[in-house]
Amino acid sequence: MPRPENGAPRAGGVQSLHRALDLVEVVAGPGGHQTRGEIATVAGLPLPTTHRLLRTLVDRGYMRQMPNRRYALGFRLVPLGAAAMTMVGTDTEVVLAGLVDALGETANLAVLSGSHAEYVAQVPSRHTMRTFTEVGRQVDLHSTGVGKALLGQLADGRAREIVRRVGLHQQTEHTLVTEEALLADLALVRSRGYALDEQEQEAGVRCVAVPLGPEPMSWMAVSVSGPVTRMTDELVERAVPLLQQAGRQLTSRMLSSD
Template sequence: MAEPGVQSVERALDLLEILAEVGGDAGLSELSEQSGLPLPTIHRLMRTLVARGYARRLPSRRYALGARMIRLGESAGRQLGAGARRHLARVARELGETANLAMLDGEMAVYVAQAASSHSMRMFTEVGRRVHLHSTGVGKALLGELPDASVRDIATRAGLAPATDRTITDLDALLAAMREIREQGYAVDDGEQEIGVRCFAVVVPGAPVPTALSVSGPAARVSYEFGERAVPVLHEVALDVAAELSGG
């Protein structure tokens, strides 16, 4: 049985999570509506968060996340990536292609760790790079975990811009792809982010932040037959990554 938390800390964290989820700024009435807390309590908590730099009070009197959250997020991402890197190295070693770990970051995915292929021609993605969800393997794997209503909402806010001529740019087609991903248990980026590159990705189950693991490389090597061998390895390693991220 989980021990009871400190109520004021839980409430402050709830408010920060709400600000993160709205993807911009929010007023006291919106924070009250979403948190269920009374306005005086929210005002007191937000005043403390602003004073510590974890939130900002805008000229409009609305609130947004503060600059101090950036440092925490970057540090957490580096630490989580460092812990998972040995598991990515196993993927790269067993499959011979580049392995990536990415986390959901609002309406985007951000790469937090990578283990590179030993091939001279290989896929390389800079750690810290943010990418759209609809055009990447990790992004589509993360979207597949969400209900259709959330997928529609993200697609509406972020758009479905084409990265290549193979990118899904139609909402109905994206929702159909999500149904297929949920049924088969993995996502494929078939030249949708970069021509000539194919990627297979799976979700890391139970991760504290929605997270996906992928393997990618030139389509000539990363064939669908390769995927039949790769997906079971990804699922197995994803369980190890989940334990790493949860401190197990």
């Protein structure tokens, strides 16, 4: 079966739907407009299957075939994307940009999406060497700052149930790969009010994250991330109160826009 970006196997679901969405993500990725054969190769699917799925997506407006027979994203996705963005508030990037101005590193907003964390907004650092994550990308909960901040809002039993759906995949030598280690780390998250990714998702990258809250916004988390050479303990100490303030601002703005 196809695998998401983090390399973990699909956690069940309808295979044909997974495949159709894989095609959308392939066409949305680097390279722009692509031929049917190129799409099939990247997605790892047989050409006849790719053809059938593309025709269905074209019929529904989620994909379009250009005069040169290459495929591009369809305009039916535009209103869906706009509707999704209303969930994170119109001023989200302003708040994230404030974190970038104050700390110099990339700021992110993520939500709990099934058994993963999903990035829904980002303002990148202005440094040449910086972290970057595509909006819409899903990542493991157990190996990311935002993921552990989100898990920390749940009881241990519920957190264990969620991570067992996909497993504790080892991304780097620093990844927590046992439930005991993860639950111990989540206890720290709850006691100190923030989560750390100590090169657990990607070697050389450190992240600090806090959950938005209280309810009903505890399913979201805000973070800053960057190279370990710049994400020092001193910067993390400065970042935590700023992240908490940003979380309060985001919560207030989202609830007032409902």
